[in-house]
Amino acid sequence: MPPSARDRILTKLRGAPKCDIQPRPDLPPLVELSFTQEEMIGRFSESLAALTGVVYRVKDQKSALEKLEEIIRAEGLKKLMASTDNVVGPLDLPAWGRKKGVEILTPRDFESRESFKDAVFQVAEAGITGADFAIAETGTIALIHDQDQPRLVSLAPILHIAFVPLARMVPTYEHATRAAFGKKDRLPSQFTFITGPSQTGDIQGTPFKGMHGPRRTIVILIG
Numbered sequence: 001m002p003p004s005a006r007d008r009i010l011t012k013l014r015g016a017p018k019c020d021i022q023p024r025p026d027l028p029p030l031v032e033l034s035f036t037q038e039e040m041i042g043r044f045s046e047s048l049a050a051l052t053g054v055v056y057r058v059k060d061q062k063s064a065l066e067k068l069e070e071i072i073r074a075e076g077l078k079k080l081m082a083s084t085d086n087v088v089g090p091l092d093l094p095a096w097g098r099k100k101g102v103e104i105l106t107p108r109d110f111e112s113r114e115s116f117k118d119a120v121f122q123v124a125e126a127g128i129t130g131a132d133f134a135i136a137e138t139g140t141i142a143l144i145h146d147q148d149q150p151r152l153v154s155l156a157p158i159l160h161i162a163f164v165p166l167a168r169m170v171p172t173y174e175h176a177t178r179a180a181f182g183k184k185d186r187l188p189s190q191f192t193f194i195t196g197p198s199q200t201g202d203i204q205g206t207p208f209k210g211m212h213g214p215r216r217t218i219v220i221l222i223g
Helices: 005-015 037-050 061-075 093-100 113-122 151-155 173-181
Strands: 054-058 079-082 103-105 126-130 133-135 140-144 159-165 191-194 199-201 207-209 216-222
Touching: 037 054, 037 216, 054 061, 061 093, 061 126, 061 159, 061 216, 079 093, 093 103, 113 151, 126 151, 133 173, 140 173, 151 159, 151 191, 173 191
Parallel strands: 054 216, 079 103, 079 126, 126 159, 159 216
Antiparallel strands: 133 140, 140 191, 199 207
């Protein structure tokens, strides 16, 4: 019986000359790994600004709320949606908003997912969230999603405002992913990286910003 095509191919492969593969040289260490915190903040701010994002730095939560009020007044915002994650939740933004004459809703205000979706897409003029990480090398914020950090709050409204404690600043993506996935008892089902407004292009390669998701991103660094 003549050999099959499979046998002929395997015979050729076994008879092929051995390749002398040289080991790759070690990569030089990333400069970001040696950054001080101030250098990380500078790189993060420059990188996000280059992609039309805006970064403000404030010293504490009180100053963060003052900056938020300033943004709300400047943008003429009346209705916002806020997450209840461990950065934004303790600020009790719905009560704060009532004092300022602004309606701030949270996903907990809605009895069904459909009513929440309608509000976050059709009513909310901005979404307010915390962030789990700020990545210095690219000006990226990273959000781990759960019931207190619904994905749509950061993706559906036309403006996204993120509160980020400086303690959550890391040099590289690897630091963020290791921290997020290192705990086997809390693996996130969804992990979003946001680097400024969304960007896409048409069939001719013409770029567009904000075609999907927020058209503007504002980050308030706290600390």
